[in-house]
Amino acid sequence: MNLLAPDVRANPYPFYAGLRRHAPVSQVDPGGLWAVARYDDVMTVLKNPRLFSSEGIRRTYRPDWIPDYPMADSMLVMDPPRHTRLRSLVSRAFGATVLTRLEPRLRELSHRLIAALPDGQPVDFVEDFSIRVPISALGELVGIPPSLHAQLKHWAEVMTRFTSVGPADLEPQERIRASVAEARHHFEQVLEERRREPRDDLMSDLLSAHVDGEALTQTELMGFMFLLLIGGLETTVHLLSASVLKLQEDPALMARLRAEPELIPRFIDEMLRHSGPVHGIVRLTTDDVELGGAHVPRGERLLLLMASANRDEARFLEPDRFDLERAGSQQLPFGHGAHFCLGAQLARMEARLALEALLARFARLTPGDEPARWNISLVMRGPIWPPLAAHTD
Numbered sequence: 001m002n003l004l005a006p007d008v009r010a011n012p013y014p015f016y017a018g019l020r021r022h023a024p025v026s027q028v029d030p031g032g033l034w035a036v037a038r039y040d041d042v043m044t045v046l047k048n049p050r051l052f053s054s055e056g057i058r059r060t061y062r063p064d065w066i067p068d069y070p071m072a073d074s075m076l077v078m079d080p081p082r083h084t085r086l087r088s089l090v091s092r093a094f095g096a097t098v099l100t101r102l103e104p105r106l107r108e109l110s111h112r113l114i115a116a117l118p119d120g121q122p123v124d125f126v127e128d129f130s131i132r133v134p135i136s137a138l139g140e141l142v143g144i145p146p147s148l149h150a151q152l153k154h155w156a157e158v159m160t161r162f163t164s165v166g167p168a169d170l171e172p173q174e175r176i177r178a179s180v181a182e183a184r185h186h187f188e189q190v191l192e193e194r195r196r197e198p199r200d201d202l203m204s205d206l207l208s209a210h211v212d213g214e215a216l217t218q219t220e221l222m223g224f225m226f227l228l229l230i231g232g233l234e235t236t237v238h239l240l241s242a243s244v245l246k247l248q249e250d251p252a253l254m255a256r257l258r259a260e261p262e263l264i265p266r267f268i269d270e271m272l273r274h275s276g277p278v279h280g281i282v283r284l285t286t287d288d289v290e291l292g293g294a295h296v297p298r299g300e301r302l303l304l305l306m307a308s309a310n311r312d313e314a315r316f317l318e319p320d321r322f323d324l325e326r327a328g329s330q331q332l333p334f335g336h337g338a339h340f341c342l343g344a345q346l347a348r349m350e351a352r353l354a355l356e357a358l359l360a361r362f363a364r365l366t367p368g369d370e371p372a373r374w375n376i377s378l379v380m381r382g383p384i385w386p387p388l389a390a391h392t393d
């Protein structure tokens with residue numbers, strides 16, 4: 001099976017169901033990665049970083065054409081004990097205060113964005129809505145002022161293409177190198193400024209964080225800033241865009257959420273399970289292993305199909321049904337174990353504030369002339385252009 005084939009990208013869920021039933025751990029195209037489709041097997045992998053390594057995929061971030069890409073120094077590609085040390089350092093700074101600081105500003109921004117949308121006209125929801133709240137949150141986190149948010153978005157978009165660039169793609173390589181250099185330059189400036197004059201923000205907290213007398217190194221700080229840029233934007237943008245599309249497709253659901261806005265967090269959780277943005281995460285086997293009835297040799301890359309695990313019928317009743325009343329929180333949209341998403345609460349908060357503002361003004365959404373298209377990626381899925389019209393009555 002080719003996971004990037006157009007019919008699979010258009011709707012991967014029936015293909016995932018086939019894998020769960022007939023070949024739960026099997027090699028797929030492109031690249032011969034071992035797809036892991038069942039919930040329990042995904043959990044087995046995530047709980048065992050010694051056998052299924054994140055560090056092993058670091059070399060992916062260190063190709064010859066960009067040997068100093070800071071993502072290679074991020075904790076996403078580290079195993080314990082290196083990961084444990086780094087995670088406890090950044091967790092101190094990335095706690096509840098991040099949410100408290102951001103909430104009023106993001107609420108105000110969400111209402112401003114929604115107020116600016118025309119009534120009854122087709123709107124590019126991705127550009128004018130979904131991307132704006134996460135980019136502001138991110139700008140605030142990494143200390144980039146609003147005047148440079150367009151730049152920040154550009155860097156993130158260019159770097160997101162990193163994994164699809166081959167050794168002969170000279171032009172995209174050059175674009176990525178340029179964006180990395182620009183972002184690095186700005187981040188270095190922010191760090192320098194906060195060192196001289198600490199503020200009440202995440203960067204200042206990161207600079208002063210210590211565990212057992214040790215602080216973060218400059219390389220680790222830079223790796224973390226790039227990780228926030230890559231991990232914190234596309235994910236949340238897709239979540240918001242997919243949510244808007246869902247509300248357009250299901251007017252009764254939209255009416256219910258308008259009448260009972262306290263259900264919005266439940267809507268977001270079910271969106272994350274049913275149509276979450278992260279479809280695959282990668283690990284490397286450090287030994288020969290038996291998994292889901294398959295023999296996987298040492299040194300192979302596994303693609304954990306989170307979106308398939310989240311629709312596993314062995315775990316969820318009628319998994320393809322979108323169900324606001326679904327109880328329990330066993331879903332895996334944010335991963336599990338050592339690398340569990342550090343921004344999970346932030347992403348939920350961003351989505352809640354944005355949707356509260358949308359639902360407070362608009363009563364219904366209608367489709368534009370074109371159907372929604374979906375991005376092309378093994379690891380991430382979201383609508384890239386749902387041209388919808390929003391109506392106040």
Ligand code: HEM
Nearest residue numbers: 075076231232235236239281333334335339341342343347
């Ligand atoms: C809907 C939005 C999001 C989803 C679905 C999501 C999903 C994930 C997943 C599945 C992982 C685990 C990766 C692995 O195990 O290899 C992860 C890690 C991470 N995420 Fe998120 N994420 C989201 C938003 C965010 C945001 C907003 C931020 C911060 C601004 C963020 C920061 C991180 C970081 C720093 C890690 C690495 C944690 C570690 O390596 O210990 N994420 N995310």
